Amino acid sequence: MSLELKGVCKEFGDFKVRDVNLAVGEGEYFVVLGPTGAGKTLLLELIAGFHRPDEGRVYIDGTDVTDEPPEKRRVGYVPQSYTLFPHMTVEENIGFGLKVRGVKKEERLKLVERLMDSMGISKLRGRLPMTLSGGERQRVAIARALAVNPRLLLLDEPLSALDPRTKEPIRRELRRVHEAFGVTVIHVTHDQLEALMLADRIGIMNDGRLVQVGEPREVFLNPKDEFVARFVGFENLFEGEVEAVEGGLARVRVGDLVIEAVGGGLGACLVGIRPEDVTVSLKPLSSSARNSFRGRVVEVEDMGALISLSVDVGIPFRALVTKRSFTDMGLRVGSEVYLTFKASSVRLIRAK
Amino acid sequence: MWLRERSPFVIASALLGVLILLFLILPVADSIFTSAGGLYAALMSEGVRRSITTSFYAAFITTLIALLLGVPLAFILSRYEFPGKRLIDSVIDIPILIPHNAAGIALLMLLGPRSPIGSLFSGVGISFTDTLFGVVAAMLFVSSPFMIRSAEEAFKSIDPSLEKVARSLGASSFQTFAHILLPLSLRGILTGCLLTWARAISEFGAVVILAYNPKTAPVYLYDVFISEGLKGSAPINGLLIILALAVFVGLKFLAAKPTKPVY
Structure with a gap:
């Protein structure tokens, strides 16, 4: 079922929602993505009706x-910590909404049974919440919300309290539930990956405002402003000036460098490049990539599978290399390297 | 953790603690032992039995009223912010702060036969001076804060998200209170009942001024003490202490055993 917010404003304690306009279509999976304190939970609570908007x-x-x-x-x-009713069994938790709506016991048990079956939690029926694992609790919390056949399903950081190994199956479960029940989902998170994997559309929220709404690909590729760019992973973000445009290629001056980018329009802009789009090599690469700069490694950060390098090429640049190539190249702080990236990897964001 | 630390500070703390414990235990134990011989006679006395019945009955009624009126207030205080809340907080502490005979005089002025409120009540046949109503009014005044505070603490310890979920599932605010809040705060409320009852049954100052009659056990004890001295009052004293302790310990035991594990 559809949801529409028109000019919704609310101040509540330290949290704010400012002039949010949003239309979510029937059966859509919409993810609100934003940092902690952006007002995401307050937005959900306004939709659920726990607060009345100021405007x-x-x-x-x-x-x-x-x-x-x-x-x-x-x-x-489904609130952030799933909050199952601690004094009720799994079965009673799921049946609660039906019970308070006056659904007869027989019918209620049948519905609960079907839901438990569909969520794969039938064997937990008599257990109390405190004896359940995080993943089990989340399944019960979702089943409980679905039991009353809701028009909308609101999920507040549904995966953030789970350990990494439980995250994956529950994420798949969310997708499945969304498809199987055809319910419209509003999912709030600070995790970009979650948004990319689940969302039909996402909305980026900052400081109480929805700053950009669109399909994940669109938002991740074409951030509208500096905040969104930073938030969706454009870690290399510089102020620049387009000096010339020729044949669809723009020459952008950033400090002492000239970066070539796809796009046009003279004047001031922000230049964004994702660290994963930057190739690191010991010698200059002979490739079609238009941008290549020499610099020194100033910082090395181990991120598990990948290594994040900070390279000074006149401006501080971030690049990612695999652990394998990091070792093969024998990189360390002080190493001289070449950074190469395509003109099409460069995003020009018009400063407001 | 078993007290294993040998630092001088911990040892000194323990010794000082023993002193205050002795001071608490000795008078009670002494009363019970010295009066042991006269306990049976005291129990058989008509006056003693009547006063004890009055005390238990009045304290029971008091607890019920405090439960009925105090728990809703505790709910409001634990869940909502509103102007004047701090003032209400202080008001609840008044009975704990002021001398209890002063409370008795204040109640007498408010509810006495010549006061507007008192005459209003006497119009429907309720008088607060020298009646069971008076006893209950005095007890309620001094003991209801215990109910309100216990219930408030219990409500505050419950995650408000639980109520939000319940509401989103279709429960009205009353259903949410009845199905979620109340079961989860049951122990706290029972503790409140216990404290309220204990405070009510031990009240003397306010009761003796507002309602000297029907005599509650503490008032009767005072009566006997004045007319017959230490010797005459000691057995009754012992009996009252034993009874109060027995009931308190018994109820506490019940309250500490929830039927279902919570959390």
């Missing part, structure tokens, strides 16, 4: 629900 309206399925209490909205809510 603006909330529509579900075209109906204005701004003044309706949460229990009338039929919005499934």
Whole structure:
């Protein structure tokens, strides 16, 4: 079912939601992505009805629900720490919504049974929440929210409390649930990877505002401003000036360097390059890549599978290399290297 | 952790602690032992039994009223912010701060036969001076803060997200209270009942001023002490202490055993 927010504003304690306008279509998986403190949880709570917006309206399925209490909205809510009712068994937790809505016991048990079956948690039915693992709790919390056949499913950081090995199956489960139940999902997270893997569309939130909304690919490739660029991984971000445009190629001056980029338009702009788009070599590469600079490694950071290098080429640059090539090249702080990247890897962001 | 540390500070703390414990235990133990011979006679006395019945009954009624009126207030205080909340917080502490005979006089002025409120109540046949109503009013005044505070603490210890989830699942605020908040705070509320009851049954100062009659056990004890001295009052004293301890320990034991494991 669809959701629409029109000019929603709210201040609550340290958190703010400012003038949020958003339309989420029926059956869509929408991810709100933003750093801690951006107001993501407050936004969810406004949709769920725990707060009344200071300004603006909330529509579900075209109906204005701004003044309706949460229990009338039929919005499934899974808070950050899943918060199962600690004094109820798994079965009672899942059946709670049906019980308070007056669904008869027989029918209730049947529905709960079917849900537990579908989520693969039938054998947990008699257990109390404190005896469950993180992944099991999350499954129960989702089943509990789905039990009342919600018009919307709101997920607040559903994967962040899980250990890395449980994350993967639950992420797949979310995808499956979304497809199987056809429910519209609003999922809040600070994790880009989660957003990329799950979202039909994402909205980047910063300081209470939705700063960019679009398909993940679009947002990740074409960030609208410096904040979004930084947030979606353009770690190399410099202020520059387009000096000339020729045949679709722009020559951008950044400090003492001239970087070639695909695009046009003279004048000031931000230049963004992802560290994974930068190739590191000991000798100059003979390739079609338009940009190649010489510099010295100033910092080495081990990130597990990859090594993040900080290279001074006149401006500080970040590049990623695999552990294998890091060792093969014998890199260390002080090594002289060449950084190479394509003109098409460079994003020009017009400064506001 | 078993006390294993040998530092002078810890040893000194333990010794000082023993002193205060002795000071608490000795009078009680002494009362019980010296009165042991007269306990049975005291129990058989009509006046003693009547006063004990009055005390238990009044304290029970007091606890029920405190439960009915105090728990909703505790719920509001634990969940909502509003102007004047700090003032209310201080108001709840008043009975703990002021001398209890002063509380008794204040209640007498408010509820006495010549006061507006007192005459309003006497219109429907309720008088607070020298009646069980008076006893309960005095007990309620001094003991209700214990109920409110215990319940408030219990509510505050519950994650508000649980209520949000319940509401989103379709539960009204009352259903949320009944199905989520109440079961999870049951132990805290029971503790509140226990403290309220204990405070009520041990009250003397406020009760004696507002309602000298019907005599509660502490008032009766005071009566006997004034007319017959230490010797006459000691057995009754011992009996009251034993009874209060027995009931308190018994209830505490019940309250400490939840039927379902919580958390």
